[in-house]
């Protein structure tokens with residue numbers, strides 16, 4: 001009622017447009033956060049401490065969030081796992097970002113983002129979380145920046161002062177390059193029920209150890225099969241884990257989180273893509289997601305995980321057919337809702353965007 | 354098309370390529386400074402609007418009324434010209450900010466954004482100054498080219514052009530519904546009525562805000578607030594009308610026939626935009642308040658480049674015109690306004706139609 005009345009006074013804008021002018025964190029329409037600090041973790045990873053604005057819903061440990069970053073005047077969105085535990089007394093949340101080689105957004109975040117900057121946020125989401133009733137024994141397998149969602153869980157346990165029986169295997173090139181290395185070792189020292197097993201793939205100068213396999217894991221942790229497992233890391237690790245648990249007939253005990261989409265390369269030609277409501281038309285190849293095609297054409301494209309998980313990017317297909325980047329499968333009838341982040345054009349496509 | 358100038362088809366191609374290069378250069382260099390510019394203009398505009406309305410509430414003191422009305426007038430001018438018009442052109446779409454985007458923007462103007470985008474971005478910018486195609490040529494009520502057949506009604510056009518200035522936003526809202534097209538059977542009456550209905554609802558909301566809600570909030574200042582809002586709207590309308598008629602109607606701008614436009618190359622298109630548009634010279638504040646339509650030539654060559662860049666590329670466009678021996682029509686605001694009125698007055702009378710203006 002009050003908002004409707006205020007809306008009369010601000011028409012054609014919304015009262016929110018004026019609130020956001022005073023403080024972007026007050027906007028309910030455009031959830032934002034203020035960067036409070038950027039803390040280096042390793043040589044190429046940093047933690048960004050964020051104060052989320054009004055309307056932020058607290059996350060569950062393990063969930064991820066979409067972050068919009070203004071780089072040279074253009075908003076770019078990427079997904080990051082929250083590394084902070086839910087219920088931090090100061091209300092702050094953190095993400096921990098590893099600058100990939102040539103990574104456009106991650107390098108900006110690690111090297112250029114400064115306290116005081118404003119980022120945009122989506123609400124946290126994701127199913128890489130703990131069940132309501134904790135299993136008796138847990139297994140975490142992480143590699144590189146894949147430790148972030150698990151860190152949120154461990155910090156949550158530590159905050160509650162109650163660490164369940166956890167075996168945590170982590171893979172990193174060297175000791176100093178373990179993100180949260182010191183904190184993990186401190187936690188393991190403090191809680192006997194947490195066993196930390198670090199595997200370094202470059203244990204000394206010039207020395208290179210092989211990547212650990214599932215066999216190494218079962219050697220280190222005798223009761224792998226009895227534990228509920230959470231695995232997060234690069235593609236190879238996840239593929240190996242999925243095959244292992246499936247072969248053991250225990251696929252339901254495994255939770256995974258992928259940072260990179262599974263992609264099946266396709267040489268199929270694309271087509272003309274028309275964004276009907278935005279009145280834009282561009283030519284797309286068969287390898288670029290419709291999400292990227294739209295962003296390139298300056299169409300407002302909803303997006304979240306950008307890898308086919310969250311369905312934030314759903315758009316109505318008005319005409320044409322698309323190919324799923326993950327499976328290579330061709331599909332689509334007029335009216336279908338498609339995930340633009342994992343769909344490419346097969347011939348001409350009209351999207352209701 | 355090359356027939357309209359001394360240039361050969363090859364010259365025109367080269368002219369077009371040079372402009373394409375200029376465009377690419379600006380696009381490649383768009384960045385942080387441009388984004389900061391539009392955000393600042395929006396912040397200033399909203400500040401002026403909120404401030405102006407607040408000050409007006411103190412209207413028992415006459416200087417407060419004047420100050421509030423002036424602030425609100427400037428706010429409304431900025432909102433329509435430098436922000437609304439340019440955002441709706443998609444000049445800021447590259448920022449991928451849904452809050453400053455042509456597909457989501459709505460403005461303080463009687464005509465709903467999507468109807469205006471169709472009649473302006475598509476019809477006017479594609480068919481600029483083509484007789485019988487560009488409905489902006491005289492807005493279906495003014496005779497601005499001797500090729501338009503004379504009718505006794507035009508005798509009154511200096512008078513009703515003056516009237517149009519005061520109610521410009523309403524005129525445009527009705528105009529955008531394209532009643533003339535329904536009349537000629539080019540589109541259905543149902544669609545037209547629907548458009549008019551939406552325009553009316555939009556306009557009603559704007560009217561409710563300026564002439565009911567804020568005056569009521571003003572309490573004892575009811576009447577001054579109402580008059581202040583009315584003054585701000587009329588000021589904005591007259592200003593917009595002045596700037597916009599200076600864009601295509603002053604002496605020196607040309608009109609084209611559909612035959613001339615047939616099989617136009619990219620270079621030809623650029624050439625028509627140049628010959629059909631006129632700039633207004635003046636200080637930076639004039640450019641800002643005109644929404645950079647004072648750089649009408651640059652705007653018509655590159656309708657979707659950020660408006661803050663027009664001033665920067667104008668000298669280069671002008672050099673290019675000099676190099677190709679092409680006219681670059683420009684003049685001060687008083688001069689261009691007088692020129693428009695001269696034309697409108699002259700063409701109120703019947704003329705021998707063959708002569709070009």
Ligand SMILES: Cc1cc2nc3c(=O)[nH]c(=O)nc-3n(C[C@H](O)[C@H](O)[C@H](O)COP(=O)(O)OP(=O)(O)OC[C@H]3O[C@@H](n4cnc5c(N)ncnc54)[C@H](O)[C@@H]3O)c2cc1C
Pocket residue numbers: 064078079080081082096097098099100101102103104105106107145148149257258259260305306307
């Ligand atoms: C659910 C989920 C959670 C995630 N959580 C995290 C997290 O907690 N922390 C984290 O750091 N990331 C996380 N990511 C990954 C993150 O979203 C980005 O994908 C990642 O940061 C890369 O984005 P970018 O813009 O930097 O790379 P882009 O520019 O988009 O490039 C994509 C990839 O290509 C590589 N690349 C690009 N150019 C080159 C080149 N010239 N040579 C070699 N490689 C190149 C980049 O390194 C990058 O890996 C998560 C992703 C998902 C889906």
Ligand code: FES
Pocket residue numbers: 302303304305306307308309310311312313314339340341342
């Ligand atoms: S962006 Fe998450 S499914 Fe497409």
